[in-house]
Amino acid sequence: xxxxxxxxxxxxxxxxxxxxxxxxxxxxxxxxxxxxxxxxxxxxxxxxxxxxxxxxxxxxxxxxxxxxxxxxxxxxxxxxxxxxxxxxxxxxxxxxxxxxxxxxxxxxxxxxxxxxxxxxxxxxxxxxxxxxxxxxxxxxxxxxxxxxxxxxxxxxxxxxxxxxxxxxxxxxxxxxxxxxxxxxxxxxxxxxxxxxxxxxxxxxxxxxxxxxxxxxxxxxxxxxxxxxxxxxxxxxxxxx
Amino acid sequence: xxxxxxxxxxxxxxxxxxxxxxxxxxxxxxxxxxxxxxxxxxxxxxxxxxxxxxxxxxxxxxxxxxxxxxxxxxxxxxxxxxxxxxxxxxxxxxxxxxxxxxxxxxxxxxxxxxxxxxxxxxxxxxxxxxxxxxxxxxxxxxxxxxxxxxxxxxxxxxxxxxxxxxxxxxxxxxxxxxxxxxxxxxxxxxxxxxxxxxxxxxxxxxxxxxxxxxxxxxxxxxxxxxxxxxxxxxxxxxxxxxxxxxxxxxxxxxxxxxxxxxxxxxxxxxxxxxxxxxxxxxxxxxxxxx
Amino acid sequence: xxxxxxxxxxxxxxxxxxxxxxxxxxxxxxxxxxxxxxxxxxxxxxxxxxxxxxxxxxxxxxxxxxxxxxxxxxxxxxxxxxxxxxxxxxxxxxxxxxxxxxxxxxxxxxxxxxxxxxxxxxxxxxxxxxxxxxxxxxxxxxxxxxxxxxxxxxxxxxxxxxxxxxxxxxxxxxxxxxxxxxxxxxxxxxxxxxxxxxxxxxxxxxxxxxxxxxxxxxxxxxxxxxxxxxxxxxxxxxxxxxxxxxxxxxxxxxxxxxxxxxxxxxxxxxxxxxxxxxxxxxxxxxxxxxxxxxxxxxxxxxxxxxxxxxxxxxxxxxxxxxxxxxxxxxxxxxxxxxxxxxxxxxxxxxxxxxxxxxxxxxxxxxxxxxxxxxxxxxxxxxxxxxxxxxxxxxx
Numbered sequence: 051x052x053x054x055x056x057x058x059x060x061x062x063x064x065x066x067x068x069x070x071x072x073x074x075x076x077x078x079x080x081x082x083x084x085x086x087x088x089x090x091x092x093x094x095x096x097x098x099x100x101x102x103x104x105x106x107x108x109x110x111x112x113x114x115x116x117x118x119x120x121x122x123x124x125x126x127x128x129x130x131x132x133x134x135x136x137x138x139x140x141x142x143x144x145x146x147x148x149x150x151x152x153x154x155x156x157x158x159x160x161x162x163x164x165x166x167x168x169x170x171x172x173x174x175x176x177x178x179x180x181x182x183x184x185x186x187x188x189x190x191x192x193x194x195x196x197x198x199x200x201x202x203x204x205x206x207x208x209x210x211x212x213x214x215x216x217x218x219x220x221x222x223x224x225x226x227x228x229x230x231x232x233x234x235x236x237x238x239x240x241x242x243x244x245x246x247x248x249x250x251x252x253x254x255x256x257x258x259x260x261x262x263x264x265x266x267x268x269x270x271x272x273x274x275x276x277x278x279x280x281x282x283x284x285x286x287x288x289x290x
Numbered sequence: 291x292x293x294x295x296x297x298x299x300x301x302x303x304x305x306x307x308x309x310x311x312x313x314x315x316x317x318x319x320x321x322x323x324x325x326x327x328x329x330x331x332x333x334x335x336x337x338x339x340x341x342x343x344x345x346x347x348x349x350x351x352x353x354x355x356x357x358x359x360x361x362x363x364x365x366x367x368x369x370x371x372x373x374x375x376x377x378x379x380x381x382x383x384x385x386x387x388x389x390x391x392x393x394x395x396x397x398x399x400x401x402x403x404x405x406x407x408x409x410x411x412x413x414x415x416x417x418x419x420x421x422x423x424x425x426x427x428x429x430x431x432x433x434x435x436x437x438x439x440x441x442x443x444x445x446x447x448x449x450x451x452x453x454x455x456x457x458x459x460x461x462x463x464x465x466x467x468x469x470x471x472x473x474x475x476x477x478x479x480x481x482x483x484x485x486x487x488x489x490x491x492x493x494x495x496x497x498x499x500x501x502x503x504x505x506x507x508x509x510x511x512x513x514x515x516x517x518x519x520x521x522x523x524x525x526x527x528x529x530x531x532x533x534x535x536x537x538x539x540x541x542x543x544x545x546x547x548x549x550x551x552x553x554x555x556x557x558x559x560x561x562x563x564x565x566x567x568x569x570x571x572x573x574x575x576x577x578x579x580x
Numbered sequence: 581x582x583x584x585x586x587x588x589x590x591x592x593x594x595x596x597x598x599x600x601x602x603x604x605x606x607x608x609x610x611x612x613x614x615x616x617x618x619x620x621x622x623x624x625x626x627x628x629x630x631x632x633x634x635x636x637x638x639x640x641x642x643x644x645x646x647x648x649x650x651x652x653x654x655x656x657x658x659x660x661x662x663x664x665x666x667x668x669x670x671x672x673x674x675x676x677x678x679x680x681x682x683x684x685x686x687x688x689x690x691x692x693x694x695x696x697x698x699x700x701x702x703x704x705x706x707x708x709x710x711x712x713x714x715x716x717x718x719x720x721x722x723x724x725x726x727x728x729x730x731x732x733x734x735x736x737x738x739x740x741x742x743x744x745x746x747x748x749x750x751x752x753x754x755x756x757x758x759x760x761x762x763x764x765x766x767x768x769x770x771x772x773x774x775x776x777x778x779x780x781x782x783x784x785x786x787x788x789x790x791x792x793x794x795x796x797x798x799x800x801x802x803x804x805x806x807x808x809x810x811x812x813x814x815x816x817x818x819x820x821x822x823x824x825x826x827x828x829x830x831x832x833x834x835x836x837x838x839x840x841x842x843x844x845x846x847x848x849x850x851x852x853x854x855x856x857x858x859x860x861x862x863x864x865x866x867x868x869x870x871x872x873x874x875x876x877x878x879x880x881x882x883x884x885x886x887x888x889x890x891x892x893x894x895x896x897x898x899x900x901x902x903x904x905x906x907x908x909x910x911x912x913x914x915x916x917x918x919x920x921x922x923x924x925x926x927x928x929x930x931x932x933x934x935x936x937x938x939x940x941x942x943x944x945x946x947x948x949x950x951x952x953x954x955x956x957x958x959x960x961x962x963x964x965x966x967x968x969x970x971x972x973x974x975x
Contacts, residue, residue: 110965138878149873153588165581465603
């Protein structure tokens with residue numbers, strides 16, 4: 051049992067949508083704690099509420115009811131301004147389709163969240179370089195997204211997500227658009243990140259990615275049906 | 291100096307009417323005709339007597355009775371003039387102004403008016419004026435058509451100005467239409483790319499884009515013609531009121547509509563073609579974003 | 581970084597951006613031209629009137645300057661009396677007449693101005709010298725061209741000519757000493773100026789001690805209208821017309837152009853606004869996913885609105901600057917067309933460039949450009965991030 055306070059704590063979390071006028075609950079009374087240094091993979095069939103859960107955890111969607119604390123802050127109670135600031139500094143997001151800004155270079159894409167957080171230029175340029183080197187793209191900082199392969203683009207997206215040293219890295223099907231070999235490289239990167247101290251929650255269909263995670267949560271019809279810790283936490287060697 | 295001043299000032303003419311409200315039913319008094327705008331402005335009506343003087347400061351004058359009220363004709367040269375016209379019997383004006391047996395101009399009616407079919411024995415205005423000028427002595431004859439051109443100089447200038455504005459408008463609409471067509475085409479890059487991948491030919495894409503642009507242009511020009519007709523009705527109503535004239539200021543004729551529609555259709559086709567070319571020159575895979 | 585993104589999104593579709601800028605430039609040019617037209621005629625006319633330095637014109641009662649051949653007698657006494665008014669600093673009597681110059685095979689008619697060379701406000705000397713003696717004459721270029729006379733020539737002229745009898749009256753010999761630019765004269769009109777006493781003498785009994793117009797300059801700070809009314813009250817034979825009253829007449833006569841200018845300026849503004857709005861809306865719609873991602877990674881709503889408005893600003897700003905140049909060129913072209921307007925001085929400008937008016941209209945276009953981005957940007961940032969990303973993924 052982990053005795054450190056959880057970085058993420060959800061209690062009876064619910065999210066309902068109106069579909070054709072009728073309310074449909076995508077997440078139904080979910081309770082979950084994630085501790086620092088954990089790597090949680092959320093798996094389950096399509097439409098089970100995984101992505102909705104990830105959106106709630108990332109403060110880009112709001113729960114209909116329940117409580118969600120991240121680093122002790124009540125995300126549901128934040129207004130748009132606070133939630134935006136929170137996403138900028140507290141959360142890192144990796145999307146299935148990378149979603150890099152096509153007009154910016156790899157380094158500029160990584161710098162974007164830091165620039166928004168008003169980090170001085172020299173400092174953010176150095177950090178972008180450092181992060182891109184960390185994900186293995188130190189030599190491709192000036193490339194535009196269309197000049198990079200899918201796997202490379204996703205690495206840039208990971209570097210971008212880590213830019214402001216978030217408490218939590220959320221990834222939505224990070225290997226969903228990649229071929230098997232690049233997918234494996236991505237899993238290795240996540241593993242390295244986690245070993246270096248990053249707390250990660252991923253939503254995935256990818257069996258290999260789920261196997262690599264320390265803890266696997268199975269969801270069905272908006273609730274957790276299984277929660278297994280596969281590998282216990284080690285003491286972190288360092289943080290990115 | 292006089293030209294400019296004359297151009298903008300209110301002409302009072304050579305004759306001043308005073309004591310206008312004196313209604314004397316004088317018998318045997320000479321008559322005069324006044325402009326209906328003057329009648330309205332000064333409250334004069336048929337039968338009223340007025341005193342005529344060549345100058346406001348003139349101590350005496352002659353009396354005349356208003357025998358007719360005239361409305362000015364739809365003459366372009368009269369439009370911008372706000373002075374009132376009064377018509378007197380020639381001899382009365384001559385005696386009033388003290389110019390003696392003199393006239394400013396006179397009109398001659400010929401056997402053949404301009405535009406009628408020529409006849410071997412008939413004489414037209416051009417040949418008569420030429421004949422008069424050949425033996426003229428101190429005056430000159432002008433055919434009516436020439437005078438009309440001379441007096442409508444203002445309107446010819448305004449017409450050229452309108453044409454220039456029209457050219458600028460055409461340039462602006464060409465840019466606008468091309469821009470809109472490009473945007474509409476860009477919006478469907480993926481769609482067109484997918485269709486091209488399914489085997490749709492370049493020609494079909496070009497044709498459909500051109501058809502769409504032409505339809506937009508047609509629809510736009512139809513709306514524009516309606517808008518123009520409404521606007522010209524308002525313009526005519528307004529300016530006919532301002533200048534108190536039956537003259538029509540704006541006309542939407544079938545020819546004008548035809549020109550406008552043809553022009554915009556042409557612009558539509560050209561802009562459709564240009565936009566479509568951009569689309570078909572791009573590889574279908576690039577269009578679908580791969 | 582946001583500025584960089586805004587500029588990058590404009591260069592992403594260069595053809596489209598160029599077209600929009602061209603459209604804004606044309607709209608700006610039109611707006612600028614119409615603003616120049618709206619105020620130009622009035623200000624140009626004011627310039628003409630004020631260049632002469634006289635604020636009041638006195639004419640025979642009930643007439644306008646030179647619209648008839650009406651004159652007022654007792655000219656010397658009248659001028660002396662007006663000059664006594666404490667608010668009057670200069671009085672320039674003018675007598676209008678006709679001048680006939682016999683040439684080898686024709687007679688050149690001209691408009692003759694009798695002026696006081698010491699205080700005249702009708703012409704500016706362009707060549708030669710001003711009138712210094714009673715038989716010296718200043719003429720305009722059109723007169724020189726029509727007669728073939730050169731500066732320095734002494735010629736015979738007349739104030740009357742009976743075409744039927746080919747007989748001159750009021751003949752005398754004069755020396756042409758200078759060429760003047762007559763301020764209120766149409767391009768091709770022939771005109772000459774002689775001392776007023778000379779013209780009165782040539783006209784014989786008809787013009788003895790008479791004048792057509794008196795130009796009056798008032799003391800700075802004097803109430804021109806009040807002075808005018810005072811003079812009218814003191815002499816029942818004259819009407820006083822102030823510069824402001826003359827401008828009111830001009831306004832009335834040129835109302836068509838002002839109204840046209842107003843309508844076209846409005847249309848230009850709307851066109852420019854629509855063009856930028858359309859482009860920015862489409863461009864925002866294309867990037868709705870990108871915007872959602874930016875929101876998801878923590879870019880504030882107002883920063884995205886700022887980015888989109890910046891795009892509008894750049895589009896309309898560049899368009900406006902180009903439009904400024906284009907507007908000046910087209911104004912010259914349109915002015916060339918309108919300068920053929922019958923009876924207007926050749927130097928009369930329909931289009932007058934006023935920096936403040938230009939800045940105002942450019943500002944208006946730029947404001948429109950910024951405003952054009954406001955709605956699409958705000959709409960894009962208020963969409964649900966999660967839903968937009970999902971829809972983008974499906975697309």
